[in-house]
Amino acid sequence: MIGVSRLSSASELQNLDLIDLLSERHTLVRRISEKAWNDQSDIYISNSEWYIMARIYKKRPTISYVTKNVDISRQAIHKFMKNLAAKGLVEISNAENNRKEKCIQLTALGEECYEKNAALKEQFENKIAEKIGAEQLQILKELLKLDWGIE
Structure with missing residues (x-):
């Protein structure tokens, strides 16, 4: 499927429950998205780094805010932030009001990469829409946005 081998055959997917279906699809789309970026860029950015970049795009949050609002360990977040800074993607x-606190924001290069990756994801979403139908894709997105009452 779209440049990356499938995790499971269609028949294997038929026997999965909701949790495993979501997991399989999430893993597959993340792998495809990561590959699409890395095939066209010299700057390797992991899925976890994209996750952090998405939380700080067009913002200047504190590192503690990011740590509390990203489902990654505090130590790993600091490692990813150092990696992103070394690549020139974040500052x-x-x-301003607290010397102990640090803020993080994307550099111009970080914003450029983020926006290029957003365009790649949009192309991928369009391919999915071609396969399952634009209306079905919209329904799926709306279902995923609903409050499932599970938190």
């Missing part, structure tokens, strides 16, 4: 600076 870490002192917060």
Whole structure:
């Protein structure tokens, strides 16, 4: 499927429950998305790094805010932030009102990469729409946005 081998055959997917179906599809689309970026860029960015970049795009949150709002361990977040800074994708600076607190924001290069990746994801979404239908894709997105009352 779209440049990356499928995790499961269609018949194997038929026997999965909701949790496993979501997991299989999530893993597959993340792998395809990561490959699409890495095939066209010299800057390797992991899915976890994209996850952090998405939380700070067009913002300047504190590192503690990111740590509390991203489902990654505190130590791993700090490692990813150092990696992102070393790649020139983020800047870490002192917060204005608190010297102990640090803020993080995307650099111009980080924003450019984020926006290019957003375009790649949009192309991928369009391919999915071609396969399952634009209306079905919209229904799926709306279902995923609903409050499932499970938190």
